[in-house]
Amino acid sequence: MIHHGRSLNRQLLLRIVIALGVTWVALALIGYQQTMHKYDELSDRQMSRTIRLLGEMRTEELDELAVEASSGGMEWRLWNAQDQLVASSPHAPTVKFSDTNNRTVIENHHAWRVHIRDLKENNRWLQLYLPLGEHQDASRELADTLFMPLFVMLPLLGCWIWLIVRKSLRPLEAMSLEIAQRDPNSLAPFPEAKLPAEVAPLMDTLTHLLKRQALMYERECRFTADAAHELRTPLASTQLLLELATDAKTAETRDLALSQAKLAVTRASRLINQLLMLAKLDSLTTTDVAAVNINELVRLELVDRAMDAIHKHIELSLDAPDYPVSVQGNGALIEILFGNLIDNAIKYTPHNGYIQISIQVGAGFVCVRILDSGIGVPAADLPKLGDRFFRTEEEATTGSGLGLSIVRRILSLHGGNVTFQNNQPSGFVVTVNFPVSIAAPLEK
Incomplete structure (x- = not known):
């Protein structure tokens, strides 16, 4: 008995969607990480340009800038050679570093990315701060803008895949329907049809199987007819000889008829044994050796x-x-x-x-x-x-x-x-x- 398994249509659709979804998520995560990394690089370059511009300003210009506003969301502080604060933006953190660029510091639960420039020609040095909260929000907003449409398109792509799978499996459904509606006694080959390359071998195999079955059926019919014909002769001869023996007038005639009947029975028995042997051999495909x-x-x-x-x-x-x-x-x-x-x-x-x-x-x-x-x-x-x-x-x-x-x-x-x-x-x-x-x- 053949047990019906899960739908091939569902299996293909589910596996394709899962594979596509996993690949999509992996690519999205990789793309998100790369976008964040590129945004960090852009921010670092922007900080480098900003701190270079600030370093070229005079102290008076920096004082005016400190009174007006911070530079593009960044904060800064300027020290002289004696480590005395010369100028500062309004909201700059008080943490000071003098040895490392592009490091992250936390002050009052706020994270800052620090960039330092040594202004040797003016005997002073400048420290620039970038608030990471705003930086991360901006980078996430950029990543969302880039990748959110892709996730929105995923269900639509799933629908397209479903339609494509359904259309691709229609030849199998048509072949299954044709086999189901076929006359059980029919051994005629399937009509030629344009089938996909993956389905055509299956149909060819079924057609060859039907041809072999038709050939075997024809052979069995011929064998049965021949066997019946061959058995009819000795059986008819035996019946006739037994009737002659029954109606015989003399013992000599009766004995002769019975002797001939015995030979006819022997011939029929030999024929039956050979028929049984041939039928047994026909049923074998291999034999013990x-x-x-x-x-x-x-x-x-x-x-x-x-x-x-x-x-x-x-x-x-x-x-x-x-x-x-x-x-x-x-x-x-x-x-x-x-x-x-x-x-x-x-x-x-x-x-x-x-x-x-x-x-x-x-x-x-x-x-x-x-x-x-x-x-x-x-x-x-x-x-x-x-x-x-x-x-x-x-x-x-x-x-x-x-x-x-x-x-x-x-x-x-x-x-x-x-x-x-x-x-x-x-x-x-x-x-x-x-x-x-x-x-x-x-x-x-």
């Missing part, structure tokens, strides 16, 4: 079928390395694979024929070659071998057409392949290859 000794496995399969070969006077031979040849695979499936191939070789090899099996180890691969002295297969039928329910004319009445399909499916699970070809001047050759990735010839 372990080291499988190919030499020993093929030898045991030959021993198990030796009596069938003896009945037809068929000579069996195995040419294999004198050391174990191991591949990583599923032993039970590989046993079925070679069992089917050896059964086919014995079945289609005439009396007094031969079957030669060779095992060769290459540069990281194992090749098993099965050669028989049979009549071979028509050249036109070679590409069809391994197709489900395909049978040549020679096996039309006896085979199920599934044995080689099982062989191919087992090899595909192991990453291997099989080839079929006629031998010259006569006979048939099946070549099974296990790939480099799983082949492991062992030394003596």
